[in-house]
Amino acid sequence: MDAVASAFAAHPREGFLPPAERGRAAYDGPLVIGHGQTNSQPRTVAAMLRLLDVRPGQRVLDVGAGSGWTTALLAHLTGPEGRVLGVELEPDLVEFGSANLARTGQAWASIRQAEPGVLGLPAAAPYDRILVSAEPRTLPDELVEQLGEEAVMVIPVAGEMLRVTTPGPSVTRHGGYRFVPLR
Template sequence: MLSTDLPSTSGSGLADPVADAFAATPRCDFLPPEQQRRAGDDRPLDIGHGQTCSQPRTVEVMLRLLDVHPGHQVLDVGSGSGWTTALLAHLVGPDGLVHAVEREPALAQRAAADVAALGRWWVSVTTAVPGVLGLPDEAPYDRVLVSADGGRLPHELVDQLADDGVLVAPVAGVLTRVRRHGRGLLRSEHGHYRFVALR
């Protein structure tokens, strides 16, 4: 683990942007009606189409590793319910951009509507193009969040990072953080998690 490369606010006395994003973005607003009463449960929740809204504790870990700042351009791969997309939108603010892709058209449409209902107009949610990872035409990105596991580091997405950009993704069950530095990569691993498959 490359601890010198990781963000930290502990003991700094600074505000906590991730906690603020969670407070401003209720999970229940992104769940099907039958799951909304379970929004406070710290576990994945079924949203249909074989997908889940990720466990809040897992999402928090991923967002802290991603270290998003206002004004960043972010790619959210596998946006699912749209909750992580909305959290990212809060973190980048109106001076930033969030591009989200989702392979299930019905989920992409619902996520776009739910994010729009929060007034976060600096977000786009689109259906993924079969055979294409991410949105290479909109690259480079300061941050890339991947909420599905393809079993390997998705180099197609690493290539979409800006210099000094960060990608967080599960890789064969291990949450992995990659920072691009020139032609090199700084990679660290952060525990075992289960995600739906990246297809």
């Protein structure tokens, strides 16, 4: 079993969904978690995590943490020697995602309230990896600047999944995807 499959097995999607959606956890599509947000399609999350190539001990930023599922998966991949910081704009989802994440026992991961008008968490940068689970119209320089040396960001931009690497940055394209808008 590869690292991403191991993370999925350790942190089933069901535990990160509202009670009304838990029966649909196996559905390979986005599920509503409230406030106009979704828990992403499992196949898409797996593809993004494989593109991100998270390693043990890395510092990771999870933009659009929502239900906390991707934050938990990332924490599994970094292990306790790593650090995962999730940011979420919607206060109710910060609370929901934090409660879900707390049940995983991964104390090296947390979800914080995003500051309106600020992308990511620049005060804690640089990051080895950045995962973005919402879609901007253009690649945000503000997030690229939070990447460390030899870092990777995976982000859907204008309907296309991008893998951004440093130094450079260098951008590769990895197919069409739809996400909620990045605000």
